[in-house]
Amino acid sequence: MTVSQEKDRVLIFDTTLRDGEQSPGASMTLEEKIQVAELLDEMGVDIIEAGFPAASNGDFEAVSEIAKRVKRATVAGLARAASRDIDRAGEAVKHAERGRIHTFISTSPLHMKYKLQMEPETVYEKIIESVSRARSLVDDVEWSPEDGTRTDHDFLCRCVEAAINAGATTINIPDTVGYMVPEEYQALFAMVKERVPNSDKAVFSVHCHDDLGLAVANSLAGVAGGARQIECTINGLGERAGNAALEEIVMAIRTRGDRLSYETSINPQYLMRASKLVSAVSAFPVQYNKAIVGKNAFAHESGIHQDGMLKNAETYEIMRPEDVGVKSTSLVMGKHSGRHAFREKLVELGYELGENALEDAFRRFKDLADKKKHIFDEDIDALVEDEVSAASEVVKVIALTVIAGTGGPQKAIITLDMDGHHVTKEESGDGPVDATFNAIKALMPHEATLSLYQVHAVTEGTDAQADVSVRLEEDGKMVTGRSADTDTMVASARAYVSALNKLVTRREKSAPHAVGV
Template sequence: MSDTTTETHNTEQVRIFDTTLRDGEQSPGASMTLEEKLQIAEALDDMGVDIIEAGFPIASNGDFEAVSEIARRAKNAVICGLARAHEKDIDRAAEAIKHAKQSRIHTFISTSPLHMKFKLQMEPDQVYEKVISSVTRARNYTDDVEWSPEDGTRTETDFLYRCIEAAIKAGATTINFPDTVGYAVPEEYYEMVRGIIENVPNIDKAVISTHCHNDLGLAVANSLAGVRAGARQIECTINGLGERAGNAALEEVVMGFATRADRMPYHTNINSRHIARASKLVAGAANFPVQYNKAIVGKNAFAHESGIHQDGMLKNAETYEIMTPESVGIKGTSLVMGKHSGRHAFREKLKELGYDLGENAFQEAFTRFKDLADRKKHVYDDDIAALIDDEIHTHEDAIKLVSMSVVTTTEGTHRCDLTLSIRGENKDVAVQGTGSVDAIFNAIKKAVGGEPRLVHYGVDAVTGGTDAQANAHVRLEMDGRIASGRTAEPDTLLASARAYLNAYNRLLVERGHAAQGAMAG
């Protein structure tokens, strides 16, 4: 059973290129604050990620500042900035990463017939010249340059080989081969990587990287096929976060190598015991909860309810677990917390779950925990994680819920009376709706004075039982911006209201930020 990812005997290293802070943040509603990005970058650096793609510096001043600060703070990882094949993009990326101990510029341009015709409106020869000029300019700033042919898996092979050869000749040291739209299947992706190795004369002067999207659920499988074909870098994200259906998940790639070294004789520099903490950080910052049955880091990944499975686990854990929970930073057993638990026990539980709070934040979290424990018989690990994540995301909110009363009758009357604190000033409103939740959301909109469009609303239970916390998810869109909110409370209506406010506050934080331009991957 796999306990570590440090085994290197008779295996080759595969570099891990994490793009959670760039491609991951491109997920609609997944925008992160500067502080959240710095925390995630530190966690990635600590866990052994080789290259951190910290952002797209030309996209906005916020992105530039985040990449710059991550570059200053990084201890071991190479810090990478993304740039299109434009001089201003490359210059901005170079400025952002200049303080890093180790830096990289990742530049790209579309090469498929579809993208060249409709997206770029450029002829192949023009694209070819852009490849050379962009890599040459990037190489003037750093010796570590990565080049990507966007939509590579739908690019004509002769043109692909020609562009890769030119990029390497111009100074690219890493060639990324992206399956931008998640169209490839493993056997096909393997053959494409082999084709690059066999047909690009100077490919031995560069490392081949994979960048696979998950539109068909094949991102990890394609990435592993690429490594088997000869790639030695994988571009991935924590929790598989990314555009549309996401990217290859870092935790699945790393534990795949660790668990099946018999079929995949490769290793990474990742300390796998940091995986669970990184997963929680990213899920909380992006407001993208991890699905319960997600491999490696999902709530049910190491849970067993079936009597047959439980019996087998009690006799020998290997009957139903191919890796240990501890190997990815998850405790095998849970300490059940309740209203009689004291500060010391609560602080130890937070450490176990991967949270490190300052004294004031800890006291606020402990007070909320005691309030929750008075309403619930048992408080589980997921209850505490939801409580802390909610505390982190609402601490600096401009709009806060002061009080709320909801009346619902069988005659169809649904009324919400609420008081909001809006930048320190209280406002009272009373609104009716077609349902209780509709009345709550309408009341908030009336109080704040905006008209965000509800994109998604959902509620599920964090834990089992009638006293389980309701985990409410809200996604709002306003003025072209999308933001997500998530809150867990024992009361469904209160959770819904707080989740709506969480998303609304994020929209207000993002107001004024520059819109991101076209992205790679």
């Protein structure tokens, strides 16, 4: 690798197991932490901050065990500027192939006065003392001025110079409270690197929180200002509004290489897998519209978008889903979908409809989509099968009104299309289904016996379509009608009429001159 290429390499420091786990409710077991660490190592993370060893025996054990198992990545343990913390971190990472102690102390006027209750000179001395102690235990020491972005610039430069002189090999200037805007953060790094005389002896790092939604933008701006390490977490997990999301940083660099002339060691095909694992072990769901790894990141429902995607994926996708470990683009069927996408979905499901049948099916699909939030493949199966069945029927359900409840007799008013004429009938019954079937029987008299009435949900949820099957038996022969609708009573009426239509067809075949049912 050439010197220029080396300068363009950006190290990925993952702190999911430390800063990410500090999210309220996101605690992980030892086994879960090991599982995440091994995946991070496999995907190419350069530094894994495995925990805060002095915080608890559990954290110490996790860092120690991860240090023993990780093969490629550097394993870091966090420590405050206190001898006990630093010694504990050194003990935890001593078995790592590459161990790092990451020590920190607050440097902003606000933090020094109210949090530490220490004078700046005392803080300055603590920096030299803590970094020197850490360097006596490991060769790789990172130092961070907590709330560094709100620190006086003169004092910040003085502290950075002292930390490097004491042995720090990485200097992280964190935007602890997510206060920065990109131009400001970039200028901060440029200023520190220019003013600190020994800045060339350390790698500079960014660590951004997302309180204003700028963590990823700020991280990339810091790199533009001279930083060559980015601290981030899977899914942006972290305290308050979270940290910069690793997957967004990696794919921004990869996708916009024309403007971001850097590279990372991350294999992006692990990103979705890592996202799902961290979501599962932390019990923090990933929002549907989350960049890169959200459920909708490669999903399209708008008819205009779907049409473009079917013609050329680059019309609406700036990266390939398989590049981040997603199997394929998803054309989500919903009320915004167009004919092109609907036709493609039918082909995918194995249906080939003529233009008229396609138009009828598409119309019913749109009607269904207005009633249901989510349209599943099973919904479309039921819809098309219902359409194909209805196409050959002589009698069709036009309208149905049902009056039901505990306060009186149940009634049904149904309108049927019979040979092009609309006829309506009202009947009562023992329940809404019985009333509906009685009204249909009054319009289509028959002696068939109802041997089966069955309802099941096509998909899950309260807005699921009801798939109704009706079986009628006459003279030892049986016919079955089936229909699906989000309204169970409408599906029941259509299924019953469908079965009766089949009885009519069967009678006409066996007795050509018979009239009626």
